[in-house]
Structure formats: C-alpha cells, structure tokens
Amino acid sequence: MRIIVPIRQILDPRGFTVSRRHERIFVNRKEYIINPNDKNALEVALRIKDTGGAEVIAVAVGKPRVDDALREAMALGADAAYLLTDEALAQTDAAGAAKALAKAIEKIGDFDLIITGQETLDTGDAQLGPWLAEYFGIAQVTNVREATVSDGALRAKRDWGTGYAEVEAAPPVLLTVAPGANKPRYPHGGRIMAAYREWEVTTWGAEALGLDAADLEPLTEGRGRTFPPERTLGERLTGSPQDVAADLVQQLRLQHVIK
C-alpha cells in the first residue's frame, strides 16, 4: 500500500503576534512548522502503516527551506520525501501548487491513498484535497477523523453535519483529515539523525514535472489584510446569586447566544 501525504510548511504562529489595535502583525521569530492539519493527515497515514504496513511518501511545494518540513515528516515516520521547488514553484499560488503536486503524484505513481489536511492555517485554503481527487478522478472522503485499511478496503469515520458517518471505499481514495482529528506523534529518536543527516529528499523543478510558466501563473492576487475589531470592556453584574443569574440568562437570550 502506497500512501502519499502532501504537506505544507507555514509560518509558526507562536513566532508572531497580531495587534488588532495597530492592524499589524509583529513577527518576533521567523520559524516554520508543518501545517498542523497536515500533521494530522500524516498521523492518519502513519497509523495505517503501523497496523497493516504501508509506504508513506511526503510531498511538498515551496521554497528550498521546505526541505526542513519534509525531513521532519521522515523523522515522524515517512519513508520518502519529495520537494517540488524552483523559482516558479516557490511563488505560485494554491492552484499552481495543486497542479505541481498532482504532477508529482503522477510521477511517483501507483498510489493507493492520498491523505491531506482539510485546510491550511496560513491561507485558509481548503481546496487541495478535492481538487486532487478530481484531477485523478478518484473517490474522496473529507473531514476524516480516523481511517483504517483491511482486506484492501478503506474504512473511515468522518464528521458529517452535526454528527458523523462511517464510510467505506475501495482505493484509490483521497482523504482529507479534519483539523485536530488526532494527536500527532513526536519524531522517533532514532529517525531524527537519519532524517536530517542521511536520507535524501528528492527535488523536482517545474520542468521535471512537465509544467511551464503559464501553468504556474497565479490565478489569484493578494489585496491586503483585515483584522477583527478590538475587544471592549464589558459590564459587571452585581447583586445576589439569583439576581445576577437571572440578569445573565436574560442577556444571553437577548444577544441570541443561547435560546
């Protein structure tokens, strides 16, 4: 069983603070992490590997620094890693990255599952998974919490409306994993040294993927940022416990916070 896990590297939110008052982002430390939701996806893949055996391959698009994220994925348990990078790939948007990933997955070939995070924290983009499923014309299960493979069939538990659903499909299948679906493991001690010192990350540029400049032309353009309003000081309720309780419940109902 071959499982491909596209991952994305993002700016670590612990390294910056957002000032609503100044409508600015103050970056203290420019550090990068694997998009947390993609780590949930990798964890789903690694659990399948733990139970039934699988080859887990991590793929990422971006600047050369993304190499770090892929090595972390290998330290966590991925068997191989591919970095799609060159000048054009480093600057493309979600659509271009999706095309590059699709071409790379095609080139790697013979996959049974593609497992990715439902959304990326730094762009709010939630399109990669279904986009890839459509590209390959395969089944998809979104918002997955758990997945297992037995007798060649994939079974998954997914969020569905206000509840959840249990589903089954025959590979190849694309899964998107719900944010916070699991608690990702820590890197394996023995793998860390090997991942950073010995193992190779295969690097492909746009040309190797058969993509030209026109394919990677961004289809969207940034127009700045907006910030939520600042919090204002609230009111105090006073009186007996019964009085404040009645006041509170009335307020919550008036504000439609509760029914």
Next chain:
Amino acid sequence: MDLDYLQMLMGEEEVVVEEEGEGYRNIWVVAERVGDELAPVTLEMLNQAQQLASTLGAYVMAVLVGGDETLAQELIYHGADKVFLFDDPALKDYALEPYIKALGDLFAEKMPEIVLCGATDVGGELAPRLARRLDAVALTNCTGLTLDASQRTLVCTMPVYDGEYSEVVAFSPEVHPQIVTVQPGAFGVPYRDEYRSAEVETVAVDLDGAQPRVKVLNVVAEAEREPVPLPKARIIVSAGRGMGDAEGFALVEQLAAALGGEVAGSRGAVDEGWIDEEKQVGMGGATVRPDLYIACGISGAIQHYFGIQDAKFVVAINRDENAPIFKVADVGIVADAKEVIPAIIEALEA
C-alpha cells in the same frame, strides 16, 4: 378588493431572465438542503448574490439538486431570479459523484461568471472539484465578498490562523468561473418575499458512470455524538483553580450540560487533576472560538487569554474583582462561582 387585485398591486413583475449572450455570465448559487429545508447558508448566499448582481448587472441563478418545487419557490422568495431544479429521485440524497456530474454538466453549458457554494461539508467538497473540472480555482471559507467592478472580479475575505486576521484575495480577471465557498453566518438572511415570482426550469442529468464510489455504512446524528472537539464547540464552560475542589468542578460540568456545551479547563484545572490535558484551553492547549465562553474561577492569565480571544461572548465569574479575566469579558460577575452556577442552572430551567 379581491386577493388577485392585491397581488397584482403588491407583486413585482416576474423576472424574465434573458439567457442570450456571450461568454461567462450571472451569479450562481448552489443551494444546499438540510433534511426537508434549505440550509441557512443558501439563503444568506442569495442575499449577497443579489447585491453583487446589481453591481454587475447580472442575474442570480440558483441550482437545486435533488429538491422539489416547494424548495425551488423558497429560493425565488429569497432572491433567485431563476431556479434550475434537478428533480431526479436518484439525486434525493447527497452523494458526491452524481451531484458533481449534475453541477459540472450544467455549469459547462451555462458558463457562470461566479459560483457560490456554502462552506459546509457538502459545499466544501463540491466547490474544489468543480473548480478543477471547470479549469478554474476556488477561494474557500470566505467571510466577506466584494467586487472589483473595474475587473469584474470577486474580492474575498478569508480568515487565516483560526481567525487571528484575514487575508483579502481577489481572483485574476482571466479566471472563470470564480468559485467561492461562503461561511455560514457571514451574511444575513434576506427578506422572504412571497410575491416574488420567477421561472423554475427542471433539468435532467445523465448519471451513467456517476455512481457513488463511497459507501455510507452508518450515520450517527447529533444526539449520540461524542464530545465536540473544543476548537469547534459552540458553547464552552471552563473551570479554573478558583472552583476549589472536585465538587466545584462538578458544578461546571452541570452548567455545561444545562447549556448543551462542552466542558474545558485552564492549566490550573488540569494541574488539579479535574480534567484531561486535551480539554485545556489557552497556550499549550486548545484555541477556541465559541459563541459563548463561560470562565468559572479562572483568573485569566495571558496564556489563557490567547486561547479564547476569538470567543464571541465571554462571561467571567470570579471572586477576585482584580482578576485579569474581567478585562476581556463581555459580562463579569464578581462572586463565588459555586454560589452563582446553581442559580444560573435554575434560571436556565425557569
């Protein structure tokens, strides 16, 4: 005065949609059903679509897969200028492959300028597939939609980093259709105008080769659902060290149950062993953004505040009137939470 005359006086003229024309045109809303009703986000999208349409000089088209005439009329009452209805009984229950076939074929023929889907389970998995199928791109989970009228492009607000701030992103002018998913609650529900009338066109789709590939074994509705993960919880009642003991903590659980919410705790509550680490809110724990967050006996150190700053409505109950939590609370109660909570539960039941 008879009713017909009244209707004539009050009724708008039926919208006559001109379908002639070249290129990509009109704003399309992909309607979504929940049980026998339209999802609220569908009505909200119609509202926003009408505003965009008036700027663009476009019509608002709604497409309803697997619904009926009654729901189609509701779409018109809420702002659709025309409804395309797939009434094939095979489309009654949602399944990705047949739905994407129906929508993909229709859009390939009609060439929409803009397509709006709900940022829901269903819309979230349809929109990106449509984007790929129609050689376009989707912008997802948008909370704001405006127009760059000079380029006829949509400008979308997309919350990032769990809503810490938002990126504003526009489509490039050459992208067609411009597909977005719209977050539920981002726009208001439009006025329901029963006098509005428009055409409902029934359409069919060839479902050959579009059989569902995923088999649903079992659906568990809300009632039996496991605890909602904290980042998604709508109501959270959270305990801090100020609850004193396990008995005090039990009160917090009772309040959460009375409100239909989730129980959480500060670092202090975890240290006391009242609650698991997974239920910790704040730095080192979960970041939450519920509609209502009730902090009971939590002093509200900055580490805790980081986890709750996006809560829509914060209630703080604490004995110490100088507790920092009061600085971020919409409603503060300076009292012993152990006395107030039972009173709140009583007031909720009253």
